[in-house]
Amino acid sequence: MKPADRVAEVPPSGIRRFFELAEEMDDIISLGVGEPDFAAPWAARDAAIASLEQGKTSYTANRGRRELRDLIGQHVDDEYDLDYDPDEEILVTSGASEALDLAFRALVNPGDTVAVAQPSFVSYVPKTIFAGGEPLPVPTQREDDFKLTREVLEDAGADRADLLVLCYPNNPTGATMTGEELEPIADFAREHDLAVLSDEIYAALSYEHEHTSIATLPGMRERTIVFNGFSKAYAMTGLRLGYALGPAEIVGAMNRIHQYTMMSAPTTAQYAAIEALQTCDDDVAAMREQYDRRRKVVLSRFEDMGIDCFPASGAFYAFPESPWDDPGEFAEALLQEEGVAVVPGTAFGAGGENNLRVSYATGMDDLKEALARIERFVA
């Protein structure tokens, strides 16, 4: 027995080796974590506990509890002007990750080309391959502050792609894009008839401007699937709850796969999410404020150290240039000498070859200590 070719073809995650190295060491300060350092708001956890006490442990509707879909519909309308019908256009999933996988499988035909704006979250390329598509990396550039532009799409040959995947606010760069900056991308997608998968899991963490979804631009709603969830904004990563928003036909197709694979998203998490949407806005705002303060500290410290770092404006990452030519070597040495973990940009695909991902989802004291150690290490 051996794994199917399409699985064998996908290499293990680029951070795997580094992860093993870090796990072996005691007392490290990790700036390598891609999830919030906060626990989920207590009200949401309390609601999850209460639902268990009441024996709410059955499946829900495939698409998720109706009450939750209504609240999601209301929330995305209030926050981002996204207007989706809870009956047919909203699908609740096990994390935005599941929703993304469903979208690839629902949209990609064998041999289809999937343009992926990079550096990016590690899963878009493997998911493309699992769905039988061919990934086309589109490297964004430091001089564009890692924003996606029409030029880099053209240079990469994305005009011949069938799908475009983008994620702003971005993991790993912390880049964000304004509505104005998204317009040429929307034009490009319309001109070349691209479907767009817009991963907006960090939408609530945009510090310099309001988040704009590309789906709200003219002619984009019918060709875009939007992904969001509770992991980042509500610090609920382990509860595994996300959702997709899109045209009824595609969301219906995604739901067909979902009903045969997942049945329904975790019920307990759905109860937590209902509470989160109803009462946890202040918690989200408080966490955002903390991240924003840490972001300012990180950016100002890198500036003091003379390390080039573009002004990251979203998510909880900064993406400084590696002080050494090889960010992998630098990260490994920093870990071994100073006990500070950062992730080499190479783990996130094209465009990040010279950079390091520095997560500031870490308490202020540890963050400052880690930055002081980096400063000492590069001095």
Next chain:
Amino acid sequence: MSDRDEVLAILRENARYSATEIAEQTDLDEDEVEAAIRDLEAAGVVKGYQAVIDWENLEQERVRAAVELNVTLDRETSYNDVAERLARFPQVQALRLVSGDYDFLMEVEDDSMREVSHFISEKVAPVPEITQTVTHYIMESYKEQGVDFGDGHDDDRLSISP
């Protein structure tokens, strides 16, 4: 948020941050932070800065009590008059006029139960306007000034994740 509000939010979280540290976390420079703090103090918004103490972890004993006070007022005496008189005692840590079954909620602190009891019976109860006192000795404190005395939550995240 105004400069003052921003600085105040940070001070509420940790009043020991230096102006430099606050400046680093905001778009303000050090002088602006210092000006905002001076402003907050001058306007009587910030009245002081204190440590949050879990007395359980100190060897030295400290007895604290929450005391309900009922008062009867007349034309010449107001709540303020009673409050001013009580607040002068150094044993009184907090004094608040509250709604509900009693008028004042007073927090008292001293070195022993005997001293607290003595203070209530000798200094507080005899005040002519005070008609009733109910003293609740504090047995255990779980959270003070927004600081949870529990173990907090362990960071059990994977050290590296995508």
